Amino acid sequence: MAEAYGPEPAETMSRDELAVVRQRRLRDLIDRLIAADGLQGGRLRAAGVDGGQDVTLDDLHRLPFTTKQDLWDSYPYGMVAVPREEIAAVHGSSGTGGRPTLVAYTKRDLALWARMCARSLACAGAAPGSVVHNAYGYGLFTGGLGIHQGALALGVTVVPMSGGMTERQLRLLADLRPDILTCTPSYAVRLGEAARAAGIELRLKAGLFGAEPWSEGLRSTIEELLGLAALDIYGLSEIIGPGVATECLERSGLHVNEDHFLVEAVDASGAPVPDGTPGELVFSTPKEAMPLLRYRTGDVASLSREPCPCGRTLVRMSKVLGRRDDMLVIRGVNVFPRQIESVVVRHASPHYQVVVDRRTPMPRLVVACEGAGQGLAPALAAELGLSCDVRDLPPGTIPRADGKAVRVVTWDSGEPPLPGLD
Numbered sequence: 048m049a050e051a052y053g054p055e056p057a058e059t060m061s062r063d064e065l066a067v068v069r070q071r072r073l074r075d076l077i078d079r080l081i082a083a084d085g086l087q088g089g090r091l092r093a094a095g096v097d098g099g100q101d102v103t104l105d106d107l108h109r110l111p112f113t114t115k116q117d118l119w120d121s122y123p124y125g126m127v128a129v130p131r132e133e134i135a136a137v138h139g140s141s142g143t144g145g146r147p148t149l150v151a152y153t154k155r156d157l158a159l160w161a162r163m164c165a166r167s168l169a170c171a172g173a174a175p176g177s178v179v180h181n182a183y184g185y186g187l188f189t190g191g192l193g194i195h196q197g198a199l200a201l202g203v204t205v206v207p208m209s210g211g212m213t214e215r216q217l218r219l220l221a222d223l224r225p226d227i228l229t230c231t232p233s234y235a236v237r238l239g240e241a242a243r244a245a246g247i248e249l250r251l252k253a254g255l256f257g258a259e260p261w262s263e264g265l266r267s268t269i270e271e272l273l274g275l276a277a278l279d280i281y282g283l284s285e286i287i288g289p290g291v292a293t294e295c296l297e298r299s300g301l302h303v304n305e306d307h308f309l310v311e312a313v314d315a316s317g318a319p320v321p322d323g324t325p326g327e328l329v330f331s332t333p334k335e336a337m338p339l340l341r342y343r344t345g346d347v348a349s350l351s352r353e354p355c356p357c358g359r360t361l362v363r364m365s366k367v368l369g370r371r372d373d374m375l376v377i378r379g380v381n382v383f384p385r386q387i388e389s390v391v392v393r394h395a396s397p398h399y400q401v402v403v404d405r406r407t408p409m410p411r412l413v414v415a416c417e418g419a420g421q422g423l424a425p426a427l428a429a430e431l432g433l434s435c436d437v438r439d440l441p442p443g444t445i446p447r448a449d450g451k452a453v454r455v456v457t458w459d460s461g462e463p464p465l466p467g468l469d
Contacts, residue, residue, distance in 0.1 A: 049174040049177075052201060059358050076099070077098065078099040081096075081098060087113060091111065094109075112317065119148065124151070137150065160193055165198075171295075172227075176203070177225075178205075179205045179227045179228075180206045180208060183450075188258075189289060194255070227253050228254040232266075232277075233451065236272060239269065258289075260366070312326030312364075314327070327343060328347070330342050375401075377403070377410055377412045384401055387399075387430075391419075396418045399454070400455070405458065413468060440466075
């Protein structure tokens with residue numbers, strides 16, 4: 048059996064060595080932003096920063112933030128810091144109301160992205176001869192092409208399936224016998240259930256599942272269905288795409304590639320939070336085409352600098368609890384959808400949907416799922432600190448997703464969003 052690819056030397060540097068690299072990245076980033084003389088450079092000058100030599104890592108939390116609104120306001124090329132002819136690719140995603148967030152890449156950016164995704168596959172135990180079944184979507188969304196490029200950079204075989212076509216996915220999973228699966232966690236469940244129903248035996252060893260928050264309970268479900276080690280992968284196109292952070296086989300947190308991406312966790316006011324405390328993730332990225340200083344992601348997680356048994360010394364982040372703007376406030380209680388998922392998958396099936404019923408001044412939380420047991424309602428109340436209206440629906444009622452699952456819907460008026468609700 049081939050030995051798995053190990054971590055790169057940069058992933059096992061001492062914290063002091065990492066600090067030197069991170070300091071250089073920060074100063075280079077500031078120099079480039081000021082030289083570009085755009086929005087971020089102007090903010091730095093307004094904050095009294097005239098060049099990278101003016102700052103140290105200890106000053107990072109005092110520097111101005113960048114937000115998604117800045118990208119929207121500068122659409123499509125206003126944040127680009129290189130001549131237009133140096134842009135090799137454009138990726139992006141749909142934002143609020145379908146408003147696109149576009150991100151540019153140079154050839155060197157694409158090469159860096161491929162290396163980061165190669166690291167992610169190595170974290171999953173990829174070895175010479177590995178076959179990666181890539182069921183992330185290809186296109187503007189960065190998932191499919193990021194993993195594809197990473198597999199090529201690592202030197203393993205990639206099957207570029209993209210999303211959907213579940214029957215064809217199962218056929219190639221059975222025939223090509225890949226050892227690594229990459230897709231969203233919700234689609235991993237769908238593939239696992241479809242394979243079991245069809246009596247297909249899979250040979251998978253590990254999977255990299257991301258693009259949506261998911262719970263430890265869903266991890267157990269995926270591992271039981273697919274017979275693999277289910278690992279989390281994190282990224283966003285504004286920073287680089289998938290490959291910003293990845294769990295290793297120890298499953299003790301996601302290793303952030305901080306030799307390239309400076310990460311912080313802050314509270315609602317923007318102040319740093321201690322390690323181990325959930326906060327909004329903030330990243331600075333040295334990308335050539337679109338460098339960003341202190342980009343507020345909206346994703347909530349905690350950081351840890353404890354050593355990992357795998358030997359990597361990079362800072363680790365917890366699984367994302369949810370998005371700051373996805374947090375539900377129900378009768379004064381803050382609720383993340385992932386908290387609900389962690390309970391639902393223990394007491395029912397992984398097929399569920401949260402309905403926020405806002406037809407009255409006091410909203411109620413309806414948790415609709417298939418196969419709900421009697422213990423679900425009290426377990427949710429204990430986890431969330433408020434009561435929920437639990438509805439047990441027939442199998443097949445909850446919509447299945449080929450990519451990201453829609454977990455939360457709002458019921459403002461009219462017909463219920465799911466049958467069986469009233």
